[in-house]
Amino acid sequence: MDRRPPGHPRPDHRAGRLNAVPALPRVRLDGYGEDDLDLERRLNEPEMRAFLSPSESDEKVVARHRKYLGLAVERVGQMFRITSLTTGDVVGSIGYWEREWQGETVYETGWGILPEFWGHGYASAAAVAVVAAAAARGTHLSIHAYPKIAHAASNAVCRKAGFTLLGECDFEYPKGTQIRCNDWSHPL
Numbered sequence: 751m752d753r754r755p756p757g758h759p760r761p762d763h764r765a766g767r768l769n770a771v772p773a774l775p776r777v778r779l780d781g782y783g784e785d786d787l788d789l790e791r792r793l794n795e796p797e798m799r800a801f802l803s804p805s806e807s808d809e810k811v812v813a814r815h816r817k818y819l820g821l822a823v824e825r826v827g828q829m830f831r832i833t834s835l836t837t838g839d840v841v842g843s844i845g846y847w848e849r850e851w852q853g854e855t856v857y858e859t860g861w862g863i864l865p866e867f868w869g870h871g872y873a874s875a876a877a878v879a880v881v882a883a884a885a886a887r888g889t890h891l892s893i894h895a896y897p898k899i900a901h902a903a904s905n906a907v908c909r910k911a912g913f914t915l916l917g918e919c920d921f922e923y924p925k926g927t928q929i930r931c932n933d934w935s936h937p938l
């Protein structure tokens with residue numbers, strides 16, 4: 751029996767959920783293949799690297815692409831190409847991989863959207879999708895992202911994709927360099 755007093759209608763939970771989720775573009779994630787080396791090369795351009803390590807030699811990019819292909823083979827993660835379902839364009843990449851974090855194994859995620867596609871919600875949509883992909887693995891309890899504190903766009907992506915901000919942390923990136931980041935987490 752509905753015990754709400756007159757004038758207090760049953761809340762519309764479906765509408766509430768829709769309001770809570772920002773409108774995002776539709777994207778598809780496809781597992782990385784040999785053909786995605788050119789995408790990796792574009793993600794290595796200086797404009798893409800402002801909050802990351804500086805652009806690397808082509809040799810290192812080739813090695814990173816091979817390492818990314820190995821994640822799936824070793825079943826410790828997966829890199830994806832992001833395709834816009836609206837335009838059909840390949841707009842960037844996203845992935846997840848294992849990391850030891852505060853005494854447990856978690857997934858870490860990271861993303862890159864090509865500059866001509868920035869500001870359309872693609873990173874946020876892909877982050878939502880990568881959480882689902884990592885959860886489907888059923889292996890670890892949480893997925894984390896560690897954007898630099900000053901990286902407004904990536905911190906906004908975490909928030910829009912439903913991650914919870916756990917706080918600031920020290921983080922080694924690239925190898926041998928300590929940086930200050932935010933630790934965002936999403937349960938799986």
Ligand SMILES: CC(C)(COP(=O)(O)OP(=O)(O)OC[C@H]1O[C@@H](n2cnc3c(N)ncnc32)[C@H](O)[C@@H]1OP(=O)(O)O)[C@@H](O)C(=O)NCCC(=O)NCCS
Nearest residue numbers: 798861862863868869870871872873874897902903904906
């Ligand atoms: C960070 C990056 C992935 C964002 O991609 P994107 O597809 O443009 O992001 P979205 O469109 O989903 O935007 C997410 C939020 O970031 C905000 N944002 C985008 N660019 C921004 C900028 N330059 N400064 C501040 N906020 C920005 C958007 O406004 C949006 O927030 P809002 O909805 O509250 O307004 C993209 O800029 C990128 O690939 N950069 C280079 C690589 C990189 O830094 N990767 C992340 C490493 S942690």
